[in-house]
Amino acid sequence: MTPDELKSGRVLQAFGKRFIVQAADGTFDCGIRGVFRIAGKGQSSPVVVGDRVEFVIEQPPYGTITGVAERKTKLSRPAVENPDFEQVIVANVDQLVVVAAADKPRLKLGVIDRFLLAAERSGMSGCVCINKIDLDPSEKYLRAVAIYRAAGYSVIGCSALTGEGLEKIREIMQYRVSLFAGHSGVGKSTIINALQPGLEIKTAEISSATGKGVHTTTAVRLHPLGFGGYVADSPGLREIGLWEIKPGELAGLYPEMRELGGRCRFRNCMHIGEPGCAVKDAVARGELATERYEGYVRIYDSLG
Numbered sequence: 197m198t199p200d201e202l203k204s205g206r207v208l209q210a211f212g213k214r215f216i217v218q219a220a221d222g223t224f225d226c227g228i229r230g231v232f233r234i235a236g237k238g239q240s241s242p243v244v245v246g247d248r249v250e251f252v253i254e255q256p257p258y259g260t261i262t263g264v265a266e267r268k269t270k271l272s273r274p275a276v277e278n279p280d281f282e283q284v285i286v287a288n289v290d291q292l293v294v295v296a297a298a299d300k301p302r303l304k305l306g307v308i309d310r311f312l313l314a315a316e317r318s319g320m321s322g323c324v325c326i327n328k329i330d331l332d333p334s335e336k337y338l339r340a341v342a343i344y345r346a347a348g349y350s351v352i353g354c355s356a357l358t359g360e361g362l363e364k365i366r367e368i369m370q371y372r373v374s375l376f377a378g379h380s381g382v383g384k385s386t387i388i389n390a391l392q393p394g395l396e397i398k399t400a401e402i403s404s405a406t407g408k409g410v411h412t413t414t415a416v417r418l419h420p421l422g423f424g425g426y427v428a429d430s431p432g433l434r435e436i437g438l439w440e441i442k443p444g445e446l447a448g449l450y451p452e453m454r455e456l457g458g459r460c461r462f463r464n465c466m467h468i469g470e471p472g473c474a475v476k477d478a479v480a481r482g483e484l485a486t487e488r489y490e491g492y493v494r495i496y497d498s499l500g
Contacts, residue, residue, distance in 0.1 A: 200252050203259070206288075206426075207247045208418045215243055215261065217251060218420070226251045226259040244270075245416045245428065246287040246373065269319045271375065272440075282440075286375055286416050286428050291321040291368070295378035295387065296340070298332035298353075303340060304379070309491045310438065311377050312349065316449040317441055320375075323350040325365060327383040330355040343485040348451040356386040366391055371424040375416075384429055392421055443499045447475070450492060452484055468493060 205219035215226050228243055243249065243264055250263040267287040275281040292315035294308050308324060315322035324344045326337050337353060344351045350368065354361025365387065368374075376384040389395055418428045447453045447467055453475055457465065461472025467489075478484040 200254075202250060202252055202262070204248065204250050206418070207243060207245050207249060208420075210241070210243070210245055210415065215249075217249060217259070217261070222257070224251065224253070224257045224259045226261050228261045241284070244284045244287050245418050246289060248288060271314055271318050271320070271377075273314075273438075286418075288373060289318075289320055289375045289428065290372040291315075291323060291374050292318075293323055293325050293365070293369075293374050293376050295325045295327055295376055295382045295384045297328040297379075297382040298326055298337035299328055300331055301379055301381050303337060305340060305343070305487050306491050306494065307379055308340070308344070309488070309495065312344075313438060313441065313446075313449050313495070316451075317438070323352070323368060325361075325376075325387070326351070326353045327356055327387060329353045329360065330358050343487055346452065346485060347488060354387065356383050356390050359390070362387070362390055366423060369421065369423075369425055369427060373418075373426045373428075375428045388419070388427055388429055392419065392423075392427070395419055438495070438499070441499065443496055446492065446496055446499065450488070452488070453492070456484070466496070468496065 203219045203224075205217040205224070207215050208218050208223065209216040213227060215228070217224050217226050226249075243261060247267065248265040249261045250265075251259040251261045253259045267284075269289055270287045271285045271289065271292065272282050273285060275283040292311060294311040294315075296303050296308055303326070312322045312324070324340075326340060329335075329337055341351045341353060352361050352364050352368075354365060356362070369391070376388060378384055416428050418426050420426055441449070443466065444464070447457055453467065456474045456478055457467070459474035460467070460470070462470055465473050465475075467473050467475040475484065475489070479486055479489045
C-alpha cells in the first residue's frame with residue numbers, strides 16, 4: 197500500500213465530513229475534497245452511508261474520497277434544517293425491511309405505508325416485519341399480515357425475544373443490502389443483534405410515560421453480516437417525509453392499485469371522488485383493504 201494509491205470501497209459510516217470506507221483489504225478513514233461539496237448542491241451531504249466510492253490513500257489508514265459511483269437506489273427525506281434540500285439517508289440498498297411491533301408501541305399501519313412508499317419510490321424492494329408477536333396472544337396483528345400480503349409484500353411475524361421468525365428474516369437478508377426502518381422501540385436493533393451476535397447495537401426500553409420507543413440509534417451505519425450481505429439500522433423515525441412524491445404519482449406506488457388504476461373510467465383518476473373508479477369499487481367489494489385505501493387518501497391529502 198502506497199500513498200496516492202487509488203482504491204474502491206463502500207461507505208459504512210459517516211461522521212460529519214469523515215467516512216469509514218470498507219475496501220477489499222480493510223477499512224479506512226476518509227475525508228472528501230471540496231469539489232464534492234459543490235457537486236452535491238441541493239443535498240445535505242454528497243457522500244452517504246452505502247455509497248460506492250473511489251479514494252486515494254494518503255497515510256494509512258487515512259485517505260480522501262475522489263469519486264462516488266452512481267447510486268442504484270437511495271432513501272431520501274426533506275432535510276430537517278432545510279426542507280428544500282434532499283437528505284439521503286442511505287444509498288445502494290436492495291431492500292427496505294419495515295419493522296413494526298404487534299404491541300408496545302402500538303401497531304400503526306400509516307407508518308408502515310409511508311416507509312413502503314419510500315421504498316417503492318427509491319426502487320428498493322419492500323417487506324414488512326412485525327415484531328413482538330409474543331405480546332399479542334389474540335393475534336390481532338394477523339390483520340396487518342393479511343393486508344400487506346394482499347398488496348404483494350413479504351410479511352414476517354417474529355419475536356426477537358423467543359426467536360420465532362428470525363430464520364425467515366435471515367433468509368431474505370442473505371447476500372443482500374438491507375435497511376431496517378420503523379418507529380423507535382419496535383425492536384429493529386434487537387432483531388439485528390439476534391441475527392448477528394456480536395454487533396451489540398444499543399437497544400432501549402419503551403417509555404412507561406409515553407408508550408413510545410426511546411431513541412437509541414443516532415446515525416445510519418452499515419454492518420457486514422457473517423452470513424453474507426449488509427444490514428443498516430436507521431435512526432428511529434416517528435415518521436418519514438416523502439421526498440419528491442407528487443399527488444398524481446402516489447397511486448402508482450401502491451402495488452395493488454397499479455393494475456386497478458388502468459380500469460378506471462378516467463385515465464388520470466386520483467381514486468378520490470371520481471365516478472367509475474375501479475379502486476373504489478374494489479374497496480367496496482372487499483378486494484382492496486379499507487385500511488390501505490383510507491391511508492392512501494390521508495397521504496394524498498397531506499401531499500397537497
